Amino acid sequence: MQKQRIAIIGAGPSGLAALRAFESAERAGAEVPEIVCYEKQDDWGGQWNYSWRTGIDQYGEPVHSSMYRNLWSNAPKEALEFAEYTFDEHFGRPVSSYPPREVLWDYIDGRLRSSKAKDKVKFATAARWVQHHEDTDTFTVTVEDLKTRTTSSSEFDRVIVATGHFAYPNVPTFEGIETFPGSIEHAHDFRGAEKFADQRVLMIGSSYSAEDIGVQAYKMGARSVTLSYRTKAIGHDWPQGMEELPLVERFEGNKVHFVNGQVREFDAVVMCTGYIHNYPFLPSDLAIDSPNNVYPSGLYRGVVWQENPNLYYLGAQDQWFTFNMFDAQAWYVRDLILDRAELPSAGDRAAHIQTWVKRFHDLSTEAEEVRFQADYIRDLIDNSDYPMFDLDAVVEIFLAWVRDKKENVLTYRDKQHRSVMTGTMSARHHTPWIRELDDSLQRYLSQPEKDEIEKMMDDEDVVKSVRTK
Numbered sequence: 001m002q003k004q005r006i007a008i009i010g011a012g013p014s015g016l017a018a019l020r021a022f023e024s025a026e027r028a029g030a031e032v033p034e035i036v037c038y039e040k041q042d043d044w045g046g047q048w049n050y051s052w053r054t055g056i057d058q059y060g061e062p063v064h065s066s067m068y069r070n071l072w073s074n075a076p077k078e079a080l081e082f083a084e085y086t087f088d089e090h091f092g093r094p095v096s097s098y099p100p101r102e103v104l105w106d107y108i109d110g111r112l113r114s115s116k117a118k119d120k121v122k123f124a125t126a127a128r129w130v131q132h133h134e135d136t137d138t139f140t141v142t143v144e145d146l147k148t149r150t151t152s153s154s155e156f157d158r159v160i161v162a163t164g165h166f167a168y169p170n171v172p173t174f175e176g177i178e179t180f181p182g183s184i185e186h187a188h189d190f191r192g193a194e195k196f197a198d199q200r201v202l203m204i205g206s207s208y209s210a211e212d213i214g215v216q217a218y219k220m221g222a223r224s225v226t227l228s229y230r231t232k233a234i235g236h237d238w239p240q241g242m243e244e245l246p247l248v249e250r251f252e253g254n255k256v257h258f259v260n261g262q263v264r265e266f267d268a269v270v271m272c273t274g275y276i277h278n279y280p281f282l283p284s285d286l287a288i289d290s291p292n293n294v295y296p297s298g299l300y301r302g303v304v305w306q307e308n309p310n311l312y313y314l315g316a317q318d319q320w321f322t323f324n325m326f327d328a329q330a331w332y333v334r335d336l337i338l339d340r341a342e343l344p345s346a347g348d349r350a351a352h353i354q355t356w357v358k359r360f361h362d363l364s365t366e367a368e369e370v371r372f373q374a375d376y377i378r379d380l381i382d383n384s385d386y387p388m389f390d391l392d393a394v395v396e397i398f399l400a401w402v403r404d405k406k407e408n409v410l411t412y413r414d415k416q417h418r419s420v421m422t423g424t425m426s427a428r429h430h431t432p433w434i435r436e437l438d439d440s441l442q443r444y445l446s447q448p449e450k451d452e453i454e455k456m457m458d459d460e461d462v463v464k465s466v467r468t469k
């Protein structure tokens with residue numbers, strides 16, 4: 001009998017979870033389908049594969065990653081840890097709870113570095129079109145080799161879409177914005193806050209990007225940082241020099257009028273206004289059309305396209321949990337493909353979706369949302385052989401993180417958390433985040449001697465005496 005053929009589109013953490021899931025079944029002796037993974041970048045890692053580029057890449061494709069040079073994990077690593085490849089296993093010693101970007105790329109890469117997974121990935125190859133054939137119930141996937149500029153088509157029995165949904169910016173407009181003389185960029189194109197030193201910076205938005213890019217700007221010496229919210233203020237007790245105002249009403253040159261009547265002048269604007277789900281390689285009847293939320297519609301168990309259950313999505317939800325959620329999804333999808341898990345009838349799937357959509361609509365607090373996502377993951381793991389982990393303990397880590405941020409948005413990354421996978425308490429990073437200016441893996445893993453200024457900063461008596469002068 002001919003082997004099934006599976007296409008995975010995207011080799012970020014979700015696509016890699018799918019590769020790892022099949023690999024783990026194969027290692028255990030299972031016969032697995034033929035797998036081809038298409039990745040439009042030259043390397044894997046998705047968002048974590050940093051690019052200095054903005055706009056269009058070297059192949060003329062939209063740049064995928066929205067990450068910036070000095071991005072550090074914004075949630076504890078203990079909340080995203082793989083259940084079957086721990087930080088202890090990767091680093092061989094405890095590391096701190098909020099690693100910088102390069103360190104997390106290394107962890108993602110490390111899980112597959114010694115496997116044959118890379119042989120299955122066609123890099124610099126963009127999916128251009130996916131067509132489903134009713135008669136054979138198969139898909140034709142057309143891709144472009146970006147280096148040779150040649151297109152080719154192949155047949156597949158199933159398609160896994162793992163292209164992420166934080167790559168196409170949502171860019172609103174505001175009256176008079178064209179008169180603003182300073183720089184205007186979307187968070188997707190933001191690469192570093194050094195340029196904001198001594199500038200008055202406006203972040204439009206009130207979610208993770210606004211919070212973190214705002215704090216980056218503060219760290220790099222912005223003269224002032226203003227965050228503008230549409231629905232709800234973040235509400236932290238911001239450090240001096242940072243403030244929150246309601247939505248921008250209009251621009252008038254470098255003056256910005258806010259809906260509460262306040263007016264401020266700015267030198268730079270960052271639109272932290274989120275992203276849109278966009279799947280230019282899919283016909284509309286196969287593509288998610290949803291705002292960014294924890295239960296996008298049309299997906300059974302958050303992964304199976306209800307209208308065509310041979311098409312799957314990984315990582316399509318808004319994310320509290322990340323890497324271990326993608327794993328739970330990938331293991332479940334793999335088991336459906338290997339016929340180890342049974343796919344219910346269309347009617348039963350619709351009823352299941354309805355139950356979860358109702359639960360989703362009833363959520364009203366952050367704590368409820370994170371518990372909802374934990375329950376969602378538990379349901380997936382219950383239906384596969386991914387190692388179950390203490391999801392309630394991870395919920396508590398998330399809630400502690402939310403509290404830590406409220407307490408002090410400049411110091412929450414200095415806190416330590418305990419791994420629910422290994423019981424290991426994280427290390428304390430050698431330098432407080434606000435003073436750490438080198439985000440490299442090398443620096444992170446080093447044990448640097450404190451320089452004279454750092455010693456003085458650590459000596460409270462010296463700091464007090466300077467403050468009272």
Ligand SMILES: Cc1cc2nc3c(=O)[nH]c(=O)nc-3n(C[C@H](O)[C@H](O)[C@H](O)COP(=O)(O)OP(=O)(O)OC[C@H]3O[C@@H](n4cnc5c(N)ncnc54)[C@H](O)[C@@H]3O)c2cc1C
Nearest residue numbers: 010012013014040046047073074126127163164166315322
């Ligand atoms: C600015 C930012 C910061 C973040 N910080 C954190 C954090 O601190 N901690 C955390 O846990 N999560 C963070 N995230 C969440 C992030 O979404 C996940 O960690 C993770 O990267 C999602 O994995 P993914 O594989 O689903 O998508 P992605 O990482 O987006 O990967 C998708 C892959 O698909 C490829 N692709 C896209 N289109 C095509 C195509 N047509 N053909 C072929 N390949 C294609 C892309 O090149 C990419 O490699 C952050 C996200 C953003 C945007």
Ligand SMILES: NC(=O)c1ccc[n+]([C@@H]2O[C@H](COP(=O)([O-])OP(=O)(O)OC[C@H]3O[C@@H](n4cnc5c(N)ncnc54)[C@H](OP(=O)(O)O)[C@@H]3O)[C@@H](O)[C@H]2O)c1
Nearest residue numbers: 072073074172205206207208209212230231272273274292
């Ligand atoms: N590691 C890190 O430090 C880090 C940093 C940045 C981002 N991230 C990740 O990146 C992902 C995306 O985060 P995100 O903050 O970019 O997007 P997001 O969470 O989807 O938030 C989008 C924000 O834009 C606002 N918005 C949308 N349209 C608007 C409009 N027309 N006018 C004003 N405001 C508008 C929304 O406000 P409403 O509430 O009114 O809709 C919301 O505050 C998340 O997974 C996050 O964890 C991580």
